[in-house]
Amino acid sequence: MQELTKSLKVSLWFMFLTFPLMVVRVNTIEHTVEWRWMNMVYMAVGSFALSFVWRWALRRKEMAKAAPERPRNAFTERLGSDKRFTVSVYGGLFALFALMPWIVSTYQTNIFISFMLYVILGLGLNIIVGVAGLLFLGHAAFYGIGAYTYALLNHYYGIGFWTALPIGGVVAALAGVVLAFPVLRLRGDYLAIVTLGFGEIVRLVLENWSDLTGGPSGVSNISRPDLFGHHLSVAGANTYVYYIVLVMAIVTIIAVQRLKDSRIGRALQALREDEIACQAMGIDRVNVKLMAFGLGTAWAGFAGVIFAAKTTFINPASFTFFESAIILSIVVLGGMGSNLGVILGSAFLVLMPEYLRAFSEYRMILFAMAMVLMMIFRPQGLIAPKGRKYIINDPDLAATEGGKA
Amino acid sequence: MATVLNVQNLSKNFGGLRALNEVDMRIDSGEIVALIGPNGAGKTTFFNCITSIYTPTEGEVRFTPKSGTESRINGMKPNLVTGLGMSRTFQNIRLFKNMTVLENVMIARHCRTKGGILGALLRTPAIRKEEQEIVDRSYELLKYIGLHRYYNDLACNLPYGEQRRLEIARALATEPSLLLLDEPAAGMNPQETASLKQLVLRIRDELDMAILLIEHDMSMVMSLSERIYVMEYGCMIAHGTPDEISKDPRVIKAYLGEDHA
Numbered sequence: 001m002q003e004l005t006k007s008l009k010v011s012l013w014f015m016f017l018t019f020p021l022m023v024v025r026v027n028t029i030e031h032t033v034e035w036r037w038m039n040m041v042y043m044a045v046g047s048f049a050l051s052f053v054w055r056w057a058l059r060r061k062e063m064a065k066a067a068p069e070r071p072r073n074a075f076t077e078r079l080g081s082d083k084r085f086t087v088s089v090y091g092g093l094f095a096l097f098a099l100m101p102w103i104v105s106t107y108q109t110n111i112f113i114s115f116m117l118y119v120i121l122g123l124g125l126n127i128i129v130g131v132a133g134l135l136f137l138g139h140a141a142f143y144g145i146g147a148y149t150y151a152l153l154n155h156y157y158g159i160g161f162w163t164a165l166p167i168g169g170v171v172a173a174l175a176g177v178v179l180a181f182p183v184l185r186l187r188g189d190y191l192a193i194v195t196l197g198f199g200e201i202v203r204l205v206l207e208n209w210s211d212l213t214g215g216p217s218g219v220s221n222i223s224r225p226d227l228f229g230h231h232l233s234v235a236g237a238n239t240y241v242y243y244i245v246l247v248m249a250i251v252t253i254i255a256v257q258r259l260k261d262s263r264i265g266r267a268l269q270a271l272r273e274d275e276i277a278c279q280a281m282g283i284d285r286v287n288v289k290l291m292a293f294g295l296g297t298a299w300a301g302f303a304g305v306i307f308a309a310k311t312t313f314i315n316p317a318s319f320t321f322f323e324s325a326i327i328l329s330i331v332v333l334g335g336m337g338s339n340l341g342v343i344l345g346s347a348f349l350v351l352m353p354e355y356l357r358a359f360s361e362y363r364m365i366l367f368a369m370a371m372v373l374m375m376i377f378r379p380q381g382l383i384a385p386k387g388r389k390y391i392i393n394d395p396d397l398a399a400t401e402g403g404k405a
Numbered sequence: 406m407a408t409v410l411n412v413q414n415l416s417k418n419f420g421g422l423r424a425l426n427e428v429d430m431r432i433d434s435g436e437i438v439a440l441i442g443p444n445g446a447g448k449t450t451f452f453n454c455i456t457s458i459y460t461p462t463e464g465e466v467r468f469t470p471k472s473g474t475e476s477r478i479n480g481m482k483p484n485l486v487t488g489l490g491m492s493r494t495f496q497n498i499r500l501f502k503n504m505t506v507l508e509n510v511m512i513a514r515h516c517r518t519k520g521g522i523l524g525a526l527l528r529t530p531a532i533r534k535e536e537q538e539i540v541d542r543s544y545e546l547l548k549y550i551g552l553h554r555y556y557n558d559l560a561c562n563l564p565y566g567e568q569r570r571l572e573i574a575r576a577l578a579t580e581p582s583l584l585l586l587d588e589p590a591a592g593m594n595p596q597e598t599a600s601l602k603q604l605v606l607r608i609r610d611e612l613d614m615a616i617l618l619i620e621h622d623m624s625m626v627m628s629l630s631e632r633i634y635v636m637e638y639g640c641m642i643a644h645g646t647p648d649e650i651s652k653d654p655r656v657i658k659a660y661l662g663e664d665h666a
Contacts, residue, residue, distance in 0.1 A: 016560055049633075063644070071576060168454045196436075200509075255526055258525055259522070259525050259526065260530055262520060262525030262532075262536075263515060263518055263520040263525065263535075263536070263539070264517070264521070264522055264525055265519070265525070266504075266511060266512050267515055268506060268510065269501070269508075269512075270501050270504070270515075273502060273503060273504060274499050274500075275501035275502035276458065276495075276499060277495065277500070277501065278501075278512070279458070279482075279483040279484050279485075279487075280456060280483055280492070280493055280499075281484075281487060281492075281513045281515060281516070281575065281579060282484045282487035282488050282489060282496075282513065282514055282515055282516025282579050283484055283512070283515050283518075284482065284484045284514070285484070286482070291522065295522070303606070334663060387505055387508075390507060390540045391537065391540065392540065392543060392544050392556065393541060393544075394548070394553070
């Protein structure tokens with residue numbers, strides 16, 4: 001009974017909320033008002049039913065919290081332990097991605113290029129936000145710095161893609177370190193605001209320094225990457241960029257994973273957990289923070305160079321705050337600190353809108369709903385970061401663990 | 406016996422408030438020294454000053470590691486002080502809560518290892534060897550403290566008493582010459598306190614280091630320490646052996662009030 005009244009209240013509330021939008025339609029030509037009462041009925045029934053589902057989901061979540069140690073997802077568990085299984089899964093995925101441009105259309109290839117660019121961007125940001133715990137809202141600025149580094153070097157000095165790729169990464173990393181100096185003492189919300197400001201500063205500089213950057217009209221006719229000195233056709237170059245970005249994404253995944261598992265990565269995690277204890281344990285706070293920013297933004301720089309080479313035209317509108325917000329959403333949605341999570345997150349946020357073009361009018365609503373549901377039901381993200389396994393040389397321990405099993 | 410820590414005329418002001426007023430202290434190698442005093446006397450401020458988390462306003466802090474020369478450490482970065490060989494625990498436990506017990510200890514090996522970014526990316530044999538050494542050494546320490554069966558649990562899931570012990574293990578992993586314990590027995594039951602006492606003695610004897618502890622548990626302080634310093638209102642009001650301290654009228658006054666003196 002209580003449930004029923006609750007749901008009744010919910011449906012009444014939704015009827016009230018959607019009344020102006022769904023029911024009333026003013027015809028401005030004939031000066032009449034159209035009342036669509038059926039919509040209200042649909043709304044009432046729909047929200048009445050959904051409120052039951054909602055409460056059931058919430059209860060299930062509470063139950064899951066109470067139940068100790070649910071068995072882990074068998075697939076991810078096996079991915080970690082069974083070596084042959086791991087190799088075949090990754091090998092299959094790699095083969096699929098390697099053959100992609102020959103199977104699907106150029107348009108689809110382009111979508112996958114942008115998906116993998118976001119993987120690179122997300123993994124970079126994951127070092128800063130997920131591992132080191134520094135809320136960073138200016139990632140798109142470094143993406144832009146990388147892109148403009150290549151665009152301008154190409155425009156003024158004719159420098160090619162392969163030379164510009166490392167330069168773009170280094171310039172973005174240096175810019176990250178330069179930003180890190182003034183924000184060393186900031187944490188949390190304050191840090192977020194400063195990085196947000198920095199992102200806007202970079203965009204405004206690009207927009208207003210017309211002599212150098214071409215202002216809002218951007219830089220066009222950027223060279224596509226060469227294949228050992230050969231110029232490729234547009235379609236060929238597109239496939240080539242696809243392979244470059246695929247290799248780059250794989251390099252990024254491996255590099256970020258290794259960094260996370262290293263001495264440096266542990267120091268970053270310690271910084272996230274407790275700054276004072278981290279210093280008391282002999283970690284140089286300043287050094288580690290600078291490293292976090294530099295290591296994170298370098299990947300944005302690489303992604304930027306590839307982006308400029310892919311589109312051959314860039315302007316500041318590609319590097320707005322909205323872009324930073326998307327990258328941050330990828331990290332948060334995927335699971336802070338988890339690389340697999342970031343990949344799934346960018347698949348979700350980049351590929352879904354492309355394949356759900358039919359619902360493109362409702363894209364932002366779906367996006368917002370996904371975020372809200374995610375924060376309620378899985379605040380740790382799609383994939384929670386998994387701890388690393390260590391090899392322990394202890395016969396006693398092996399004996400006790402063997403006894404348990 | 407060689408002096409490990411030599412503090413002279415140490416003062417610390419917070420704005421107009423003088424939290425420490427011309428405090429002196431000397432600790433010799435292999436000694437267990439206690440620092441006691443009523444709440445708010447400035448004991449933890451003193452700890453923070455000698456470990457450089459605060460910069461002292463005036464005075465000298467001189468530290469001599471086991472194998473090394475004396476150096477003046479006030480105003481040094483805290484991580485360098487730890488690197489020299491002074492390590493501490495915290496009054497309100499400051500573990501890395503969302504990392505495993507083993508990782509907590511591994512982090513403390515940071516200042517004794519060198520692996521950099523390039524090494525991490527390329528994962529050279531030298532780096533891999535260093536990593537395994539960090540794991541082995543950390544696990545060994547956990548075993549020494551008696552926490553090895555928890556090694557893969559998150560630090561925040563440990564029982565309270567074990568969290569305090571983990572803090573000690575973490576401090577030991579930096580290979581200190583002087584170990585500072587800030588109320589290690591706070592919130593422990595009598596059995597835990599007793600085993601902690603054994604642990605402190607064992608650390609001193611087997612690992613050969615000086616220990617300075619802040620503690621309110623008087624039976625522990627009296628039975629454990631060789632010398633005691635007493636603070637009140639930021640000043641050092643007395644120091645001596647446990648016997649001398651328990652008879653000192655100023656100490657009794659500070660703890661029990663005017664009438665009992």
